[in-house]
């Protein structure tokens with residue numbers, strides 16, 4: 149199955165997952181900016197297309213582009229993965245994946261989550277500022293649960309919890325005969 153991986157990444161985590169998936173499926177890889185320049189006939193060559201975007205405030209960046217395109221790609225194997233700073237077992241992830249697709253889209257697109265991390269060194273100014281404000285609001289919050297305390301500490305500095313193993317279900321799904 150000829151596979152295409154399209155991604156949007158700010159600090160490199162989604163790019164790394166996209167590269168892992170492309171490598172494992174022997175597929176092609178394109179940054180969204182490049183994919184947006186391609187004509188419809190370019191995509192006709194692929195039997196499987198996956199989009200990866202990073203999570204910003206619970207939404208997958210630029211996923212709308214993929215969802216619009218995907219409506220006319222229903223004969224292909226389609227997946228979307230998002231990459232965030234939350235660990236895979238965070239209960240918010242299920243909610244995020246649920247709201248990403250409509251019931252109709254869920255019939256032909258499979259959603260996945262891959263834990264990434266935070267890289268403050270590579271983040272742009274507005275993102276760094278947004279995170280600073282978010283962390284400071286969390287710190288001020290009274291009656292923090294133990295989980296919130298751990299999370300507040302965790303996201304205050306850079307960390308990397310990405311792992312190639314989180315690509316396994318995606319690759320398996322894309323390659324399913």
Ligand SMILES: Cc1cc2nc3c(=O)[nH]c(=O)nc-3n(C[C@H](O)[C@H](O)[C@H](O)COP(=O)(O)O)c2cc1C
Pocket residue numbers: 156157158159160161162163201202203204205206207231232233234264265266267271275276278279
């Ligand atoms: C403004 C902002 C909002 C974010 N919101 C979320 C979020 O809702 N959930 C989450 O898990 N991670 C969130 N993150 C963390 C990023 O999704 C995470 O750092 C991701 O690994 C970045 O991927 P990238 O390296 O491909 O850009 C947020 C980061 C920023 C800067």
